[in-house]
Amino acid sequence: MKIRRTLTAAAAAAVLAPATALAAPAASAAPQASDTAARTHRTGNADRSDGAGRSCAFESDRLTVTVEGLPRELAAGGGWTPFSMTLTNTTDTPLDEVLPFLTVSSAEDVDRPYWELETEYHDPTTGKWKTFHDASPGDLFGYSALAAHRTRTLELRTHAVRTAEPGAGYALAAGDYRNADGSCGSAKESWSDFTILPVGAKPTRPATTA
Template sequence: MSITGLPGKIAAGSGWHKFSLNVLNNSDSTLNDLAFFAGASSDKAGEDLFKSKQVQLQAWDPDNKVWENLDEGGYAVGYVGYTDELKPDYEVDIPLRINVTSSAPVGAGFSLGATIYGDSDAECTGFGDVSYKFQIVSSGTDTTGTKPQEGGEAPVTDDKPDSNTPEVDGSLASTGSSSALPMIGLAGGVAVVAGAGAVFVVRRRRAGAEA
């Protein structure tokens, strides 16, 4: 997985910034029933999600051709798409955009993305994730040419996508692209939404998302 187009610094109140979540199947097996999940957090552990009124996150719905809000429970997080199958060397690109409002706290932030996949019986399930650090800066700050840093943990949830989650088609990846995409595997995860926010508990395993 990778995130492209995200700036390293975002000025509060500067409007929408487009970026994309890319998921590449660099294994030798076809992956079935993939669900794509994204969020924006203020900490690298992915535990302190931004409230939607502070940081707005949206995903492009290719069917209805509209931007859909990601605001599960009032926080900047939610499912961004699903794919029935992803063949080896195929990839999907999911357009996203983020808006840091004037009420957002100045400081660090993380964009977080995760993929969940499994077999038809839901007995063989895997996770892949990626996260990039950006910095929220004061209004009017020059952010031209800034680049995010990779790091942190992505949220993973036990919940399933709802009926409004758009289907995303995969395409054949460009030659050599697999070597440029970072891959981090998760053995399992659970999301617990409590009164103060969302807490994500994850257990890591060796690199590479596996069934």
């Protein structure tokens, strides 16, 4: 879908924004030729230089991302639904800076597909919910170290606004890492599809794990 391809390209640019302390890869992304390509190559390249001649590993197994509890159906105007996103360092060494990325959006042909759903992140530091609207991944989640074989789980919630157009929706979860030695990479993307139901409809399909 055109919206998914466009948003995927924007996601790549946002999630690869440079950290202040570490070397960052040069961001370059283009819309993909198909939904299949969009699912498998967020940037359109198997790897990319970090600007100092070192290669960044994309679709790396060093960092994995999973989403749990996201409903397969959301009724427009319905209440908040909690779900979670977990990032895991699968290696024997720390990842110095990890940046999560998540977008929850309509896949229909609407002017602002990401406004069809409101999604929030529960910040454990402040205890407050932070809205996704117009927030960069760095401002929303922040960069954090992830020790060897450790996980970071994000507490989230979403709902479809009352004026949301019924139809298809999706969530894209990802994560990037950078280390002080210049190594860097991205987890394989995790995609979840769901349906936005009309106002007053009763969701019948259970939540799923992506």
